[in-house]
Amino acid sequence: MAEMATLWIVRHGESTANVAASAAEAAGSELIDLSHRDADVPLSDTGRExxxxxxxxxxxxxEDRRPDVAVVSPYLRAVQTADLALDGTGIPVSRDERLRDRELGILDGLTAHGVRRRYPDEAARRDRLGKFYYRPPGGEAWTDVALRLRALLGDLRRDHEGRRVLLFGHDALVFLTRYLVEGLTEEELMALTRRYVIANCSVTGWSADADGRLRPDVFNDVGHLHAQGARPTREDEVHAEPV
Incomplete structure (x- = not known):
């Protein structure tokens, strides 16, 4: 099977919605104070840093480690992250809607408390089905996101065999790239989601071994943020480690 030489995925920088969601959860609110649709949420000042x-x-x-090509989620926070990160590099960039964030349907804009208060039946159904297979009305299950990401990775393998590819996306996409590239089970993937929060602008990556198979290099790494003096967000304080 054709394979890329290197694959990275970077989560977007801190967004204004990340800030609003943290404030709403801390205050015990049911709703997150959002003024944009999800696709149009911009970076915060910290996210730009x-x-x-x-x-x-x-x-x-x-030079022999720099990306040959970048593929970016069309959501504004990912586009702005890529624009700033790739400025002046000359790396060819394309957008692909298969890298968009998971769609939450009727639960969009609600805190965990808000879901339990406004949609108790949905909260109970999620508990019964589990995080991986639960699909909110009008939204996507993790399996739905995995399907579109699987298709994207197949195209990347075909079109960029032997090349270094950099993705810009969202937290669920980082977890699911590990799931697909490393052949994880549902249980292994869910264990990762319980242990880790994917930090803003964290780097996760894989390199091809002697047999041409992608092997993990690093997961959820934010060392470059601290090294460059960028202000960390609260999420940057959670586990990040090489793998």
Whole structure:
């Protein structure tokens, strides 16, 4: 099977919705104070700093490690992250809707408390089905996101065999890229989601081994943010480690 030489995925920088969601959860609110649809949520000032720190990390990579191509979620927070991180690199960039964030349907804009209060039956159904297979009305299950990501990875393998590919996406996409590339089970994937929060502008990556199979290099790494003096978000304080 054709394979890329290297694959990275970077979560977008901190967004204004990340800030609003943290504030709403801390206050025990049912609703997150959002003024944009999900696709149009921009980066916060901290998110822009994180993206600029990611640019400095990319600039510091050896020539034989720098990405050949970048593929970006069309959501504004990912586009802005990629624009800042790739500015001046000359790396070809394309957008692909299969990298968009998971769609939450009727639960969009609600905190965990809000879901339990407004849709108790849905909260109970989610508990029964489990995080992986639960699909909110009008939204996507993790399995739905995996299907579109699986198709994207197949195209990347075909079109960029032997090349270094950099993705910009969202937290669920990071977890699911591990699931697909490493052949994880549902149980292994869910264990990762319980242990880790994917940090803003974290880097997760794989490199092809001697047999041409992608093997994990790093997961949820934010060392470049600290090294470049970018302000960490609260999520940056959770586990990040090489694998």
């Amino acid at each position: 994180q993206a600029q720190a990611t640019a400095r990390w990319l600039a510091g990579l050896p």
